[in-house]
Every structure is written in C-alpha cells, then in structure tokens.
Amino acid sequence: MVYKIFPTAFLVVFSLFSAHSFFDESHNIKRIEVVKKLESDSEANIELVYNNLNTNNFAMPKLEGFAEALKGFYLLKEKGLVTKNILTLIDFSLSSNSKRLWVIDLATNTILYNSLVAHGRNTGDEFATSFSNSAQSFKSSLGFYATGEIYNGKHGKSLKLDGLEKGINSNARNRAVVIHGANYVSNSFIQNNKRLGRSLGCPAIPMELTNEIIQTIKDKSCLFVYYPSKAYKVASKLVM
Incomplete structure (x- = not known):
C-alpha cells in the first residue's frame, strides 16, 4: 500500500508505466518492484517525520507506535x-x-x-x-x-x-x-x-x-x- 503522505508516489507509478505495460508480464514484475520501493520509501519518510518532530522539550514516543x-x-x-x-x-x-x-x-x-x-x-x-x-x-x-x-x-x-x-x-x-x-x-x-x-x-x-x-x-x-x-x-x- 502507498500511503497518502506520498501523493507523488501515485504519479511516479503511472509515469513509469504506460497503459499497455500492465498487460506485459515483465513490465508487471517491474511495476511490483517499483511499488515495493515506494512502500519502503514511505517507511523511510515516516522515520523522517519522526526524527524531525519538534519535541517542545517533551519526551519522544517510541517509533513503532x-x-x-x-x-x-x-x-x-x-x-x-x-x-x-x-x-x-x-x-x-x-x-x-x-x-x-x-x-x-x-x-x-x-x-x-x-x-x-x-x-x-x-x-x-x-x-x-x-x-x-x-x-x-x-x-x-x-x-x-x-x-x-x-x-x-x-x-x-x-x-x-x-x-x-x-x-x-x-x-x-x-x-x-x-x-x-x-x-x-x-x-x-x-x-x-x-x-x-x-x-x-x-x-x-x-x-x-x-x-x-x-x-x-x-x-x-x-x-x-x-x-x-x-x-x-x-x-x-x-x-x-
């Protein structure tokens, strides 16, 4: 799943693959790889949000939660x-x-x-x-x-x-x-x-x-x- 924190992610997917590519097995495999990469990026960006929290001198929550x-x-x-x-x-x-x-x-x-x-x-x-x-x-x-x-x-x-x-x-x-x-x-x-x-x-x-x-x-x-x-x-x- 690609989370909404990355609205550009959807544009990346559709710009990388034309409509006919969805009917090509090799392109389908590449598309899946790209989507997985975007999901991985979303996790990285959650960490970016977390690491850049303005704490106001409060303690930080745990990252997992x-x-x-x-x-x-x-x-x-x-x-x-x-x-x-x-x-x-x-x-x-x-x-x-x-x-x-x-x-x-x-x-x-x-x-x-x-x-x-x-x-x-x-x-x-x-x-x-x-x-x-x-x-x-x-x-x-x-x-x-x-x-x-x-x-x-x-x-x-x-x-x-x-x-x-x-x-x-x-x-x-x-x-x-x-x-x-x-x-x-x-x-x-x-x-x-x-x-x-x-x-x-x-x-x-x-x-x-x-x-x-x-x-x-x-x-x-x-x-x-x-x-x-x-x-x-x-x-x-x-x-x-």
Whole structure:
C-alpha cells in the first residue's frame, strides 16, 4: 500500500508505466518492484517525520507506535473519518507511571502535550496487559478512534470517543469510554500507591490538563491506542 503522505508516489507509478505495460508480464514484475520501493520509501519518510518532530522539550514516543499511528491517521483522513491534523497517541506498552500520551500537531510537526494517562482497572496494574471491546469489562480498548463532542458528566468536562475498528473498539460510545480528568492520574497518586490510578476503561488524564487537551483534540481528530499485540494486528484493517 502507498500511503497518502506520498501523493507523488501515485504519479511516479503511472509515469513509469504506460497503459499497455500492465498487460506485459515483465513490465508487471517491474511495476511490483517499483511499488515495493515506494512502500519502503514511505517507511523511510515516516522515520523522517519522526526524527524531525519538534519535541517542545517533551519526551519522544517510541517509533513503532508512532509509525502505526501515522499510517492509520492518513488512511482515516483520506476516508474523511478524521478531519483535523491532530494525532493523539497513547502507548500502553509503557508503565502507567510514565507519561505515555502524546498530542501531536501534524501540520507543524510539533508535540503539544505529553501526559500521564490511565488504563482500565481490569487491563492491568502498573502495566496494561489485557484489552476488551465488551461492556462491563472495565478494560481499555486498542486501536483508532475519532474524537467526538464535549459534554459535562460526572467527571466534569469530558470528550466522547467513537471507536473506528469493528470488534476492537467499536463499542466505545455505548460503553461510555471517554476522555476525562481524574484525581488519580497524578504524580502524587503514583508516589502513594506505586502506580497510577485506573479507570473503568477510559483514557483518563490529569485534571490540570483536561480542558486544554480536550479543546485541542475535540471534533474528529485521531486517537490511537497502541500496544504490541499480534492479535490486534491480525484483526485491524488499519495497521500492518
């Protein structure tokens, strides 16, 4: 697949091969080789984007999670399922005691926020290990989401999420999996309990950042919850 981050890639393919070449076996082989080269180039350019992130003195996300997030973002943007050039990445392979949420402005290639974020109480203790799309599982769900509308709920200002991957996170809205602030998402909680607090499945964030982050990512921006899960990669149509 040639990702949209390289719109010129399509022009290269069609300029290299005339219409009749598609019916020639040798030309077909060469075309496949060129497409593979373009795919390889796309991976190199993802690394280029990654290596040129303006960190704003924040920590960098891991490349593997960032690469999967960026590929999915462009596919979803092309389909109109997300519309903003804002990408939120949550890396649940990291300890909950570390800042494992990043909000990135892809228009300026700048990290806007790097924050603590909670996982569901049945997803794990300090580390996330188990995920679910089921109601009452009290687990986090992996994959790609589109952010929705702001509302005021029992946790104050909150942001609804729409899971975009059937069977993986598609029940998010019905499960009331939302972004909200929580007092248990704080360094003081970690100091007292040796780990971050846990939610009922929501990606809860620090109270002091709730308004800023929600205002930045609301209304159809892309959120990706990453974990190096083979089962997720097999089920997902947005990563490979």
